[in-house]
Every structure is written in C-alpha cells, then in structure tokens.
Amino acid sequence: MRLTETEILTMDPTDAGAPLLSDRVQISGNVVPMTLTTGGKLRWPDRCLSIAKDVLGFTVEGSRIKINAVIESGPGICCPSNVGAPMRKTFTFEPLSEDSLRLWNQRLQSVIDSLGRPKRLLVLLNPYGGSRSAPKVFSDDVKPLLDDANIHYTLQETKYRLHAKEVAHSLDLMGYDGVLCVSGDGILVEVVNGLLEREDWSSAIKMPLGVIPAGTSNGMAKSLLDSVGESCTAFNATLAIIRGHKRSLDVATVLQGQKKYFSVLMLAWGLIADIDIESEKYRWMGSARMDFYAIQRIFCLRKYHGCIKFVAAPGFENFGEPNELGGEIDELNSNWVMQDGYCGPTFDMKGFNRKIEGPFVSIWLHNVPWGGEDVLAAPDAKFSDGYLDLIVMKDCPKISLATLMGEMNKGGHVRSPHVLYLKVKAFALEPGPRADDPNKEGIIDVDGEVLARGKGTYKCDQKTLMTYDKLHIKVDQGLATVFSPIN
Numbered sequence: 001m002r003l004t005e006t007e008i009l010t011m012d013p014t015d016a017g018a019p020l021l022s023d024r025v026q027i028s029g030n031v032v033p034m035t036l037t038t039g040g041k042l043r044w045p046d047r048c049l050s051i052a053k054d055v056l057g058f059t060v061e062g063s064r065i066k067i068n069a070v071i072e073s074g075p076g077i078c079c080p081s082n083v084g085a086p087m088r089k090t091f092t093f094e095p096l097s098e099d100s101l102r103l104w105n106q107r108l109q110s111v112i113d114s115l116g117r118p119k120r121l122l123v124l125l126n127p128y129g130g131s132r133s134a135p136k137v138f139s140d141d142v143k144p145l146l147d148d149a150n151i152h153y154t155l156q157e158t159k160y161r162l163h164a165k166e167v168a169h170s171l172d173l174m175g176y177d178g179v180l181c182v183s184g185d186g187i188l189v190e191v192v193n194g195l196l197e198r199e200d201w202s203s204a205i206k207m208p209l210g211v212i213p214a215g216t217s218n219g220m221a222k223s224l225l226d227s228v229g230e231s232c233t234a235f236n237a238t239l240a241i242i243r244g245h246k247r248s249l250d251v252a253t254v255l256q257g258q259k260k261y262f263s264v265l266m267l268a269w270g271l272i273a274d275i276d277i278e279s280e281k282y283r284w285m286g287s288a289r290m291d292f293y294a295i296q297r298i299f300c301l302r303k304y305h306g307c308i309k310f311v312a313a314p315g316f317e318n319f320g321e322p323n324e325l326g327g328e329i330d331e332l333n334s335n336w337v338m339q340d341g342y343c344g345p346t347f348d349m350k351g352f353n354r355k356i357e358g359p360f361v362s363i364w365l366h367n368v369p370w371g372g373e374d375v376l377a378a379p380d381a382k383f384s385d386g387y388l389d390l391i392v393m394k395d396c397p398k399i400s401l402a403t404l405m406g407e408m409n410k411g412g413h414v415r416s417p418h419v420l421y422l423k424v425k426a427f428a429l430e431p432g433p434r435a436d437d438p439n440k441e442g443i444i445d446v447d448g449e450v451l452a453r454g455k456g457t458y459k460c461d462q463k464t465l466m467t468y469d470k471l472h473i474k475v476d477q478g479l480a481t482v483f484s485p486i487n
Contacts, residue, residue, distance in 0.1 A: 017037050017038075017039060017041070018037060018038045018039075019035050019036070019037055019038075020036045020037060020038050020107055020111070021035070021036045021103060021104065021107045022034070022035040022036070023095065023096075023100050023103075023104070024096060025044070025093045025094060025095050025096065025100075025104075026093065026094040026095075026096065027044060027091075027092070027093045027094075031096070032044050032045050033045070034093060036104075036107055036108065036111065040052050040111050040115075042055065042067070042108075044093070047091065049067070049069055049091075051108075051111050051112060051115070052115055052243065052486070053243070053486065054069045054070055054071065055067060055068070055069050055112070056068040056069060056070060056088075056145060056148040056149040056242055057112065057148055057149040057150040057151075058108055058112075058150075059150070060101070060105055063094055063095070063098075063101060064092055064093070064094045065092070065093055065094070065095070065101070065104055065105070065108070066090050066091070066092050067090065067091040067092070067093075068088070068090055068148035068149070069088070069089050069090070069091060070086045070087065070088060070089070070145075070239060071086065071087060071089050072084045072085070072086060072087075073085050073086065073087040085235075086235060086236070086239065088144065088145070088148060115243070115244055116244050117149070117151075117242060117243065117244035118151060118176075118177035118178045118208070118241065118242075118244055118483075119150075119151060119152065119177055120151070120152050120153070120154075120175065120176050120177050121146070121151055121152075121153040121154075121176060121177065121178050121179070121180045121210075121241075122153070122154050122156065122167075122171065122175075122176045122178075122179045122180065123138070123142075123153050123154065123155045123156065123180045123182060124156050124158060124164050124167065124179060124180065124181050124182065124183070124187050124191065125138055125155060125156070125157050125158065125182040125183065125214075126157075126158045126164075126182070126183035126184070126186065126187050126214075126215065127157050127158070128158075129183045129184050129186060129187075129214070129215040129216065131216075131286065133214055134182050134183055134214040134215070135157075137182060137212065137213075137214040137234045138155075138182050138212075138214070140234075141212075141233070141234035141235050141238060142180075142182060142212055142234060142238045145235070145238045145239065145242060146238070146242070149242045151242065153180070154176075158183075158187065162190060163190075164181070164186075164187045164190035164191050164194065165190040165191065165193050165194035165197075166194065167191075167194065168190065168191040168192075168193075168194025168195050168204075169194040169195070169197055169198055171194075171195075171204070171207075173200075173203065173204055173207060176207070177208070178207065178208040178209065178210055178241065178483065179191055179207060179208075179209050179210070180209075180210040180211075180212065180241060181209065181210065181211050181212065182212040182214050182234075183212075183214055183215045184213075184214070184215020184216050184217045184218055184448070185211075185215065185217050185218065185219050185220050185265055185447060185448055186215065186217075186447070186448060186449065188209060188211050188220055188264065189262075189263070189264060189265065189447040189448075189449070191209060192205075192209070192251065192262050192264055192480055193261065193262050195207060196251070196262050196341055196342040197340060197341035197342070198341055199340065199341065201341050201342040202342075205251075205342070205479055205480055205481075206481060207481070208246050208481045208482065208483055209480065209481065209482050209483070210237070210240070210241035210482065210483040211224070211237060211482070211483075212234050212237045212238060212241075213232050213233070213234055213237060213373070214234060216372075217371070217372045217373075217448050218232060218372065218373050219265055219266070219368060219370045219371045219372050219373075219375075219377075220264070220265060220368060220370075220482075221237050222370040222372070222373045223368035223369045223370040223381075223383075224237075224240065224383075224482065224484050224485060225237060225240070225485055226369070226370060227369075227383075227484075227485070227487075228485045228486065228487045230485055232373050236485065239485070240483050240484060240485040240486070241483040243485075243486055244483070245483065245484055245485065245486045246481050246482065246483055246484060247383055247384065247481070247482060247484040248383065248384040248477075248478030248479075248480070248481060249264060249367075249383050249384060249478065249479070249480040249481065249482050250264075250367055250383065250384050250385070250386060250387075250388075250475050250476065250477055250478060250479065250480075251263070251264055251475070251476050251479040251480050252264070252267075252365075252367060252388060252473050252474065252475050252476075253342075253343075253344030253345060253473065253474055253475075253476065254267065254446060254451065254466075254471055254472070254473050255344060255347070255471065255472045255473070255474075256466045256467070256469065256470070256471040256472070259465060259466050260343070260344055261446060261451060261465060261466070262342075262344075263367065263446050263447050263473070264367055264368075264447065264480065265366070265367055265368060265371070265446075265447040265448070266364065266365055266366045266367060266368075266371055266377065266445075266446070266447060267363075267364075267365040267429075267444070267445070267446045267447075267451075267473065268362070268363070268364050268365075268444075268445040268446075269304070269306075269360075269362070269363045269364075269429060269431055269442060269443070269444050269445070270302070270303075270304050270360050270361055270362035270363050270364075270393075270442060271297060271298075271301075271302070271361050271362035271393070272362050272364050272445070273362075273442065273443045273444060273445035274297055274302065274442070274443060275290060275293055275294050275297055276290075276445050276448065277443050277445055277450055277458060278293060278297075278443070278458045279292070279293035279294075280458075281458070294405055295402075298398055298401050298402050298405065299398060301361065301398060301401070302361075302434050302435075302436065302442075303358070303359040303360065303361055303395075303434065303435040303436070304358060304359055304360050304431065304432060304433070304434055304435065304441075304442050305358045305359050305432030305433055305434075305435055306358040306359070306360060306429070306430050306431045306432040307355060307356070307357050307358060307430040307432075308320075308355065308356050308360075308363060308390075308392070308427065308428065308429055308430070309323050309352040309354065309355040309427070309428040309430075310352060310354055310355070310390065310424040310425075310426065310427045310428065311351040311352055311353070311354075311424055311425040311426040311427075312354050312422060312423070312424055312425075313387045313422070313423035313424060313425055315423075316422040316423055316424070317354070319354060319356075319420060319422045320354040320355050320356040321354065321355055321356065321357075322353060322354065322355075323352055323353050323354055323355040325350060325352070325353075344474065344476070345474045345475070345476050347426065347472055347474055351425075351426065352426065352428055356392060356394075356420075358394070358432065358435075359394070359435045360392065360393065360394055361393040361394060361395060361396055361401075362391070362392075362393040363390075363391075363392060363393075363429065364377060364378075364390070364391040364392075365388045365389070365390055365391075365424075365427060365473065366378035366381050366388065366389045366391070367381065367383075367388055367389075367475075368381055368383060369381045369411075374408075374409045375408050375409065376408060376409060376410055376411035377389075377391065377408065377411075378391065378411075378414070378421075379411030379414060380414075380421075380423070383482075383484075384477055384478040385423075385477070386425065386475055386476075386477030386478075387423040387424060387425055387475060388423065388424055388425075388427060388473070388475055389421070389422075389423055390420075390421070390422050390423065390424050390427065391413075391414060391419060391420070391421055392419065392420040392421075392422075393418060393419050393420075394418075394420075395418065396416075396418035396419075397418075400416070400418060401418075404416050404418065404419070425474070425475060426472070426473065426474040426475070427472070427473045427474075428470065428471070428472045428473070429444070429470065429471050429472075429473075430470045431444065431452075431454070431468055431469070431470075433454070433455075437456070439455060439456060440454070440455060440456035440457070441453075441454020441455045441456060441457060441468050442454050442457065442468070443457050443458070444466070444468065444471070450462075450464055451464060451465055451466050451471075452464050452465075452466045452467055452468045452469070452471075453468060454468035455468075
C-alpha cells in the first residue's frame with residue numbers, strides 16, 4: 001500500500017502504528033512487505049527498527065537503500081534478559097520502482113529530520129590527555145558512527161592547555177549544531193568557560209555539548225550514561241550524541257574578587273584535592289596512581305583549618321550552625337559587576353545563614369553523581385536541580401577512612417557517620433593552613449584542575465587563576481545543555 005499525500009495529511013497523528021509508507025521491496029532476493037509508521041518504526045517480516053533508537057542514518061546506492069543501524073549483539077537479540085553490547089549493522093533493501101525509491105528516500109529522511117538530530121558537529125580532541133588514547137578512540141569508535149549517521153564534522157585537535165576555551169570563545173555558532181569533546185572532563189570545562197566569556201554568552205551557552213570518554217577522568221560521561229543504566233564507553237556516548245536527545249546542566253560560578261571560573265563537575269579541598277593533584281607525580285603508574293597515593297594520604301592524614309558557609313537546600317536547613325552575617329555583602333557583589341561575558345548569578349550573602357567550622361579532612365562539592373568512572377562521589381546529585389551536593393568530612397579514624405574510601409565506587413561513603421552529606425544552593429569556602437603545620441596550606445581543585453595553591457603545596461611556585469583565600473560559589477540551574485542518552 002502506498003499512501004497519497006492527502007491520506008498522509010489526514011492521518012490521525014496519535015496513531016503511532018499508522019503507516020506513513022507501506023510497500024513491497026526486495027530483501028536478499030525475496031520480495032517482502034515493508035512499512036514505515038508515523039511512530040517511526042521500520043518493519044519487515046523478520047525485523048522492526050526504531051528510527052529514533054536503532055537507526056543511525058541511511059544511504060541510497062543505485063537502486064538500493066542501506067540502513068545504518070545499531071542492534072544488540074550476541075544473545076541480546078533473542079533473550080531480552082541478557083542484553084548484548086550494541087553493534088553496528090547494515091540492512092539493505094531495494095524498492096521495486098524508481099518512484100518507490102524516491103518515496104522511501106523522502107519519507108525516511110523526513111522522519112530522521114523530525115528527531116532534531118545534529119547534522120554538523122565541531123569535534124575537539126585532546127591527543128595528550130590520559131593515556132593519549134583519544135585519537136584511537138575517535139578513529140575506532142566515534143568516526144564510524146558519525147559517518148553512518150551522515151553527520152558532517154570538523155575535527156580540531158587541541159594543541160595546548162586552554163586551546164579548547166579559545167576555540168569556543170571565537171566559535172561560529174551558526175556553523176554547528178553541537179560541540180563534541182573527545183577527552184576526559186577537561187575539554188568540556190574549557191568549552192563551557194569559553195562560551196560563557198563571550199559577549200553573546202546567553203546564546204552561546206545554548207550550544208549542545210557532547211562528551212566522549214577518552215581521558216583519565218570521565219565523570220561527566222559516566223554520569224550521563226549511568227543515569228540510564230548504560231556502560232561508560234565511547235560507543236554509547238557517541239550514540240547519545242547522534243540521537244540528539246538533550247538535557248539541561250547546572251553551571252556553578254566560582255568567584256574571587258574580579259576573577260571567576262565556571263564549573264560543571266566538582267570542587268575539592270583537603271584529602272580529595274590532595275589525592276587528585278599530588279598523585280600527578282606518579283602519573284607513570286597510570287590509573288593506579290590514585291589508589292596508591294590515597295593510601296599514603298590516609299595513613300599520613302592531614303587536616304585543614306578553615307570555615308565553610310552555605311545556603312542550604314530545602315530539607316537541609318539544620319546542617320551546621322547559624323552564621324552571623326558580617327559586612328561582606330556589599331564587598332562581594334561590588335567586586336564583579338563590571339566584567340566581560342557572563343558575570344554569574346547575583347550573590348546575596350544574607351542567605352548564607354549556616355556554617356561549619358574546621359578543622360576538616362575533606363570538603364567536596366559535586367554537580368553530577370560521578371567524579372570518575374569508578375567514583376560515585378554524590379549519588380543523589382542531579383544534572384539540573386539547581387543545587388550542589390556537599391560532602392563534608394571533619395574527622396575520621398584512619399581504618400574507617402580506608403574502608404570509607406573503598407566504598408566510593410558505589411557511593412557508600414555518604415552513609416558513613418563520619419560524613420555530612422547535604423545539598424546547597426550557594427557556598428563559601430574560607431580555607432586555612434594545615435592543622436599540623438601553620439606554614440603549609442592546601443590545594444583547591446575545581447573540575448580536576450588546580451584553582452589555587454597555598455604555601456608549601458605541590459608545585460606551589462606555579463601560577464594559578466585564584467589565590468588560596470576566600471571564594472564563593474553559586475549555581476545557575478540548567479544554564480548549559482548537553483547531549484544525553486535516551487532513557
């Protein structure tokens with residue numbers, strides 16, 4: 001059956017099973033019926049493909065149409081309870097006339113176009129990050145899928161630190177439907193900062209961003225994929241980008257005087273920051289360096305003097321102690337009024353009515369659940385709830401701490417009696433010196449990069465964006481947009 005244009009226009013749009021095009025085609029030498037439904041299903045006797053979920057794209061080669069799809073491999077095809085890993089597969093059929101070929105081409109393309117998928121992507125690839133695997137990840141996993149989906153892309157390798165930020169800052173917004181970051185989390189963070197420092201930041205930050213796990217820390221990719229129960233692989237991440245589904249992402253502004261930094265992942269001070277940054281001296285050990293250095297830090301445990309103040313989310317107002325407001329309200333807001341790009345949300349220090357005094361073992365703020373592929377740092381974190389998850393540790397016996405750290409891969413550490421776990425809308429950190437040595441201070445780590453180094457710290461002679469002093473953080477709900485897998 002081949003429907004006329006009038007029949008298609010008068011069809012009930014709520015009937016997802018109604019045929020958009022139905023015809024007889026040739027598959028593997030046999031003539032069989034094939035139907036494309038208004039609900040985006042492509043059916044023939046031994047297969048039913050969802051255009052939105054299974055079909056990447058298609059090509060017309062002579063009198064044949066090749067459907068580029070992704071299906072479940074192995075036993076997953078026959079046994080839904082044992083789902084196999086996704087794999088690429090091509091299905092070929094041949095319409096029986098030129099008119100039929102033209103109609104299939106038009107109808108298939110119209111259904112794919114209706115999904116809002118990206119057609120042009122800027123691919124930013126960090127060839128130096130992690131184990132330097134990004135070029136291979138792109139060629140083996142990403143490129144074949146983009147080609148199958150007929151997505152045009154421009155590949156740009158980053159040459160130096162903050163190169164991706166520069167690219168994002170001068171990006172032609174009309175030239176692309178999204179930016180794809182093939183790296184760890186670092187390139188994504190640079191792109192967000194580059195977009196928000198533009199004069200047209202309000203439109204620039206609407207650019208959808210995609211993340212392919214190809215670095216040491218892949219917290220954002222892990223968080224996105226794990227939210228729908230998918231494994232953190234470059235293949236799955238690329239599928240999410242091709243399918244074009246998007247979700248909002250909170251962005252936190254870190255402010256210190258005239259300086260600002262936009263964060264989408266986390267801020268750490270104390271134990272977690274020390275492990276993350278100081279373990280770089282053991283980079284030759286690969287991913288094992290974190291565990292190795294964590295053991296050292298646990299048994300030579302440091303504590304830091306300081307104070308945190310915060311605006312608690314509803315339900316968490318009783319955490320900490322009442323905070324007596326000082327004269328910092330006007331000082332804070334007057335420091336950042338005249339700035340290029342997005343200045344960040346307005347800070348009202350009157351809302352900072354709770355505080356916790358140190359010394360602290362660790363302070364950890366998280367915007368998304370996973371800090372890395374094996375660290376479920378904040379199991380209750382949401383992508384766009386307008387809050388940061390705050391994990392506070394003031395004191396903990398070393399044996400208990402070792403056990404606690406071992407539970408981070410499942411998020412069990414937040415249930416420890418030695419941990420406070422709450423949500424905050426805004427946060428102020430007043431870092432102090434180490435409790436055991438007032439001449440040595442700490443490191444403030446934001447999104448895996450050193451934001452500030454205090455006296456006597458690892459590589460303390462290196463310049464940082466901010467100083468080891470008071471800083472403020474506040475969240476903009478859903479400011480950025482990321483490609484996300486379909487639930």
